[in-house]
Amino acid sequence: MVHDLDPRPSVIRDRLSGVARVVCVSAGKGGVGKSSVASTLALLGAEQGMAVGLLDLDLTGPTDHVILGARLGFPSEEYGIDPERHAGISFLSVAHFLGMDAAALRGGDVTNTLLELLAIARWGALDALVIDMPPGLGDTALDVHRYLPKAAHLVVSTPSRLACESVRRCLSLLSKQGAPVLGVVENMKAKADDSTEVAELAAAFGLRHLGSLPRDPDLESALGTPERVRATAFASALRPIATEIFGS
Amino acid sequence: MHELALAEAVLSAAREVAEREGLERVTKVAVRLGALQRISVPTFEFCVNEVRPGAGSKLAEADVQVEIEPVELACRPCGRHFGIEQANALEGDRAEAVHFIPELVHAFIACPDCASVDFEVVKGRGVLIASIEGEGGHGA
């Protein structure tokens, strides 16, 4: 009986059994700040004394290692692989294996990569595992729903109507899937911007607008140095949101 | 050894099947290891025995048979089938990366005819359960 059964899905729940909650930073839209929010959120969780993991699921365009200034290179392996310890976070990215090479992946390859990572990574006991999602509503969004159905989404948008257009579709998908959504974070808000687009978007889905993060000219130069990232105005605005997410 | 995690996955999936089919015990689990991932048969057998549940479990006595499946890649643009030579030629960090995540082969191999990196891994990717046999249940 059974024919060509993929054994990996059956072990995923076990691998995450010590993880109290999974928080996916999603948007549907590219470039709105998912990676910046996900990485900084993980840093702020660690700052608050939480055991936090960060998994970069942008498999073809990983960037969290740049934000964190994490070294690349193979993670250590024992009973599986141990996510790299960096800046108080347990961190895993395809970049650890790939270095600066580029692997173009079609759907089935994306699913296989995601399953392989989930099957072999030993996260241990974590208060939260933060997942950085790729742009778009595609393979990764579907696989996260399929294999991590309890993951709660923190949805990022910018005030731009173009961002809101795509984020609306992302929220619509999450709502159809019945996925838990923690709320919407507004990123890259200019000082003079009093638009209410993102707040209205959140309200339309019965969700909370969790806060606004300023467009911060100092973020770029802070990238790669965790203490400096934590000291930005961007991180300061994210801190109460982190407290709420990790505390709840 | 990260293979332990994959061996554990095989036993966990086999246990799930045994429970679903109402088997009292699993007698045989046939495993195929894709050559791309370069896990040797003795290594995988060792890992299975390391993580095998003890007496009393449905899997305690299962005969886990492991065989290697050769690599076959198929180029989408030109249709060429290839892969064995190219996969064997991988070494160092590239071989290691593909050992952890076989899909990363897309970064290191291209079609020998048209140089495309748009190829499908038709066979020989990673760890698969080819079949499970058992006794004592309605499905046996």
Ligand SMILES: Nc1ncnc2c1ncn2[C@@H]1O[C@H](COP(=O)(O)OP(=O)(O)OP(=O)(O)O)[C@@H](O)[C@H]1O
């Ligand atoms: N609040 C902010 N202020 C200034 N720059 C920001 C802010 N948030 C993000 N950025 C910058 O905007 C760019 C896009 O951010 P980021 O990479 O985090 O977005 P993303 O949603 O992860 O993108 P992708 O969809 O490509 O994964 C980066 O250069 C980042 O440093």
Ligand SMILES: [Mg+2]
């Ligand atoms: Mg990103």
Ligand SMILES: [Zn+2]
């Ligand atoms: Zn070709």
